[in-house]
Amino acid sequence: MVRRAEAFRAKQGIDLRTGHRVEVIDRKRRVVQGATREGQGFTQPYDRLLIATGAAAVNPALPGADLPGVHRLKTLEDGRRIKALLSGGGVRRVIVLGMGYVAMEMVESLRALDIEVDMLKPGPAFMPWLAPELASVVHAELGANGIGVHTGLRPQRIEAAGGGLAVVCPDATLSGQMVLAAVGVAPRSGLAQEAGLALSVANSIAVDPTLRTSDPDIFGAGDCADAYHVVTGRKTWIPLALRANRTGWAVADNVCGETVALHGVAGTAVFRVFGLEVARTGLNIAEAGEAGFEPVEATITSSTKAHSFPGASALWVSAVGDRKKGRLLGMQIVGREGAAHRINGAAVALHAGLTVAQFFQADLAYAPPFGPAWDPMLTCAGQLLKKM
Ligand SMILES: Cc1cc2nc3c(=O)[nH]c(=O)nc-3n(C[C@H](O)[C@H](O)[C@H](O)COP(=O)(O)OP(=O)(O)OC[C@H]3O[C@@H](n4cnc5c(N)ncnc54)[C@H](O)[C@@H]3O)c2cc1C
Numbered sequence: 001m002v003r004r005a006e007a008f009r010a011k012q013g014i015d016l017r018t019g020h021r022v023e024v025i026d027r028k029r030r031v032v033q034g035a036t037r038e039g040q041g042f043t044q045p046y047d048r049l050l051i052a053t054g055a056a057a058v059n060p061a062l063p064g065a066d067l068p069g070v071h072r073l074k075t076l077e078d079g080r081r082i083k084a085l086l087s088g089g090g091v092r093r094v095i096v097l098g099m100g101y102v103a104m105e106m107v108e109s110l111r112a113l114d115i116e117v118d119m120l121k122p123g124p125a126f127m128p129w130l131a132p133e134l135a136s137v138v139h140a141e142l143g144a145n146g147i148g149v150h151t152g153l154r155p156q157r158i159e160a161a162g163g164g165l166a167v168v169c170p171d172a173t174l175s176g177q178m179v180l181a182a183v184g185v186a187p188r189s190g191l192a193q194e195a196g197l198a199l200s201v202a203n204s205i206a207v208d209p210t211l212r213t214s215d216p217d218i219f220g221a222g223d224c225a226d227a228y229h230v231v232t233g234r235k236t237w238i239p240l241a242l243r244a245n246r247t248g249w250a251v252a253d254n255v256c257g258e259t260v261a262l263h264g265v266a267g268t269a270v271f272r273v274f275g276l277e278v279a280r281t282g283l284n285i286a287e288a289g290e291a292g293f294e295p296v297e298a299t300i301t302s303s304t305k306a307h308s309f310p311g312a313s314a315l316w317v318s319a320v321g322d323r324k325k326g327r328l329l330g331m332q333i334v335g336r337e338g339a340a341h342r343i344n345g346a347a348v349a350l351h352a353g354l355t356v357a358q359f360f361q362a363d364l365a366y367a368p369p370f371g372p373a374w375d376p377m378l379t380c381a382g383q384l385l386k387k388m
Pocket of ligand 1: 020021022023052053054055073074075102188191221222223224239240241242244
């Protein structure tokens with residue numbers, strides 16, 4: 001999409017080979033082996049090796065998950081296939097399995113095409129990682145846009161029914177012409193595992209801050225590899241695009257003799273669903289408890305602009321701090337505007353290891369079109385301080 005394979009070959013002099021699947025890493029002989037799309041075997045020696053095989057969309061473990069009409073959205077090809085089917089006009093209702101960010105972005109796109117949508121998940125809580133008040137704002141936005149949101153529905157099977165598909169659950173059956181499975185991704189770490197490299201959280205490839213695997217001549221980068229969490233200092237697996245880009249860049253430097261050690265990730269993420277921006281960084285209260293902190297949470301409602309300024313709407317902010325050491329552990333923001341880029345201020349605070357009291361002292365920008373004099377993040381930090 002961004003750059004054609006030929007540009008890598010012609011402009012950068014990179015021996016780029018599309019249609020070549022690596023099937024074995026032979027560490028003793030220092031070669032990789034595989035097959036081309038045409039079925040021809042190949043062997044490629046290496047001095048240093050980078051594994052950047054990404055993540056794969058998880059297939060729901062359900063009878064009927066392989067029926068035609070059940071799709072996942074991971075690759076461009078997946079996207080093209082889904083788009084072609086939707087443009088045919090025969091798809092009037094889609095059942096989306098999962099309520100993560102890919103599911104959220106898809107239901108918005110489907111509604112824009114006037115397609116009816118039902119979403120379902122087995123767990124009882126809608127977006128359990130989000131503070132309850134913020135989650136209920138997102139839930140209401142989906143309802144207002146005509147999405148059927150079904151929590152606590154555990155699909156038993158998918159079956160062909162009446163020219164379409166039915167997702168059968170113990171207490172309900174949902175029908176449509178397409179099922180979209182957006183139930184998460186898993187690291188593509190099989191090659192690394194078979195080569196005897198150490199694995200980590202969620203079976204991602206274990207790498208150190210310089211991106212070296214347990215074999216110092218083999219690097220791992222992007223969605224297939226783990227990372228350190230800047231708040232807990234522990235290993236985590238949060239597959240997102242900036243980390244993937246940054247690790248690729250750092251591996252290049254390290255292979256070429258520079259030493260670049262990465263700090264890690266804060267779990268900063270953002271998505272849009274209809275009119276809402278949903279953003280998070282750091283730990284939520286449950287994660288903070290699991291990591292051994294003594295977490296306290298405060299949630300406030302503020303405004304996207306100064307209260308008297310025309311066009312203001314509500315902005316919900318939730319923050320978590322550690323009662324023992326006073327540290328800011330995480331923040332979440334939901335609103336119609338200004339959530340996405342605000343969260344970056346909190347992310348930087350997490351990288352810097354600020355306490356809630358230090359964050360509360362931050363000199364954040366103010367003018368009426370952009371927020372109240374006390375930025376909503378500061379108001380939330382102030383409330384959190386009182387609770388702590
Ligand atoms: C629908 C969707 C929306 C997303 N939106 C966002 C977003 O808004 N923000 C964000 O931060 N992230 C987003 N992501 C995640 C982001 O796309 C990934 O974090 C990023 O692409 C990871 O890059 P990567 O290079 O590690 O892996 P990939 O981009 O998956 O690349 C892996 C490559 O390895 C190749 N490969 C795999 N196995 C082999 C093998 N055996 N031999 C040879 N080649 C192999 C694959 O063909 C592929 O080309 C989104 C993902 C999806 C699916």
